[in-house]
Amino acid sequence: MNWTNKAWLAITPIYTRIQEMPFIKELKEGTLALEKFQFYMDQDAHYLEHFARALAIIGARTKNVDNCLAFIRFAEGAVVVERALHDSYFKEFNLKERGKLAPTTHHYIHFLESTASLAQVEVAMAAVLPCFWIYKEIGDFIYKNTAENNPYKNWIDTYAGEEFGKSVTSALAICNAAAENCTPEQQEAMTEAFIAASNLEFMFWDSAYKLHQW
Numbered sequence: 001m002n003w004t005n006k007a008w009l010a011i012t013p014i015y016t017r018i019q020e021m022p023f024i025k026e027l028k029e030g031t032l033a034l035e036k037f038q039f040y041m042d043q044d045a046h047y048l049e050h051f052a053r054a055l056a057i058i059g060a061r062t063k064n065v066d067n068c069l070a071f072i073r074f075a076e077g078a079v080v081v082e083r084a085l086h087d088s089y090f091k092e093f094n095l096k097e098r099g100k101l102a103p104t105t106h107h108y109i110h111f112l113e114s115t116a117s118l119a120q121v122e123v124a125m126a127a128v129l130p131c132f133w134i135y136k137e138i139g140d141f142i143y144k145n146t147a148e149n150n151p152y153k154n155w156i157d158t159y160a161g162e163e164f165g166k167s168v169t170s171a172l173a174i175c176n177a178a179a180e181n182c183t184p185e186q187q188e189a190m191t192e193a194f195i196a197a198s199n200l201e202f203m204f205w206d207s208a209y210k211l212h213q214w
């Protein structure tokens with residue numbers, strides 16, 4: 001079994017909780033309160049900026065030039081494509097400026113940036129993988145189970161789309177190849193980082209649902 005299959009098995013209980021959590025359930029049904037979606041969008045705009053920085057750091061640190069290019073492209077995608085989506089949502093849902101960083105966003109972005117800067121680069125790659133993979137899985141899950149007139153359809157389409165799917169496939173292949181060159185202990189450290197980021201994905205949606213501030 002390759003590393004990503006083992007890592008997914010390790011987070012299956014977290015992923016199941018994500019599928020069942022109120023934010024995702026109501027997003028899928030189109031009944032999520034606007035205030036909660038606005039909170040999420042605002043925090044996600046902060047998140048994406050720092051996620052892109054973490055990806056760029058990993059790109060700079062990886063020895064393999066193909067991986068360097070892939071991570072620089074992931075970083076560009078995070079800034080350009082996802083910000084464009086958020087710019088349109090900011091207008092559509094009447095959000096003007098970014099608000100303050102909420103605690104979970106603060107925790108998550110610092111976890112990603114410190115791991116990208118200081119951990120073994122393969123561990124850093126594992127830490128950003130849930131940001132790709134869980135979003136793809138949840139995007140597909142919601143897409144298959146939602147109504148045409150869901151007001152959050154654009155968001156859903158982005159993460160269930162083919163373009164995003166290609167980056168996910170590429171990130172998975174890079175992580176598997178990286179894991180093959182690691183010792184079992186190093187693979188374990190990759191899995192721990194993957195689990196931590198998966199828990200933070202859960203917390204990110206949960207904190208938006210609870211409008212959690214300092």
Ligand SMILES: Cc1ncc(CN)c(N)n1
Pocket residue numbers: 044047048082130131132135201204
């Ligand atoms: C918190 C979070 N994690 C992941 C993604 C998808 N890149 C996102 N937009 N926001």
